[in-house]
Amino acid sequence: MIDKQIPTAAEAVADIPDGASIAVGGFGLSGNPIALIEALLAQGTTDLSIVSNNCGVDDWGLGVLLGARRIRKMTSSYVGENREFERQFLSGELELELTPQGTLAEKLRAGGAGIAAFYTQTGVGTQVADGGLPRRYAADGSVAVASPAKDVRTFGEREYVLEEAITTDFALVHAWKGDRHGNLVFRKAARNFNPLAAMAGRVCIAQVEELVEPGALDPDAVHLPGVFVHRVVEVGTDIEKRIEKRTVATEGN
Structure with missing residues (x-):
């Protein structure tokens, strides 16, 4: 059996060097691999080239790496809701390759599928x-x-x-469930860019809320086969998940 479990997020990202290119899953704040992002922040990795739909917000998601000046370049389709991103880009501190959202998704998928363009x-x-x-x-x-x-x-x-197509040195993704072989299941909207980012990374690191034994996942329910995943870290079901803008209605409306 190929056991891809890594004990901690810190150990999982320990070999990501300065200057690496990384595809990161998530859409807005949904499906952000925050434990892996924070581990990367803690170890001090810098000069990163990140491919992701967006760059989080000022204090969450990829925004924490941006705020610490760890990102050299972003390849994204949406760059709103992050004031520090705007400041760094307009002041010449950050490079941005702005890409239409569907095109970005296909560039990642093509990279993972071995399609050059x-x-x-x-x-x-x-x-x-x-x-x-x-x-x-x-x-x-x-x-x-x-x-x-x-x-x-x-x-x-x-x-x-x-x-x-886009390929990167590493990929960081978040999944709902995974097994020790790296097979992943995503939950609802958190599926978003995660499978595509995983495919594009030469080394894919997945944080999962629940790690199960091989055979526990229904093969028909697997969203991403383990062939694309190289390391799996269990982060627990109580991991913090933020919402960008909460909209509520009064009772009866």
């Missing part, structure tokens, strides 16, 4: 395809680095832009 209609006729999107600003507010133009081809009667 693909054509998509998304972004045709915009700076996504034509280039010129600011990636890094200079201290004086000018654009220091801009996105390059991408290949555009016509198939049938429509134009498509070429997007390259």
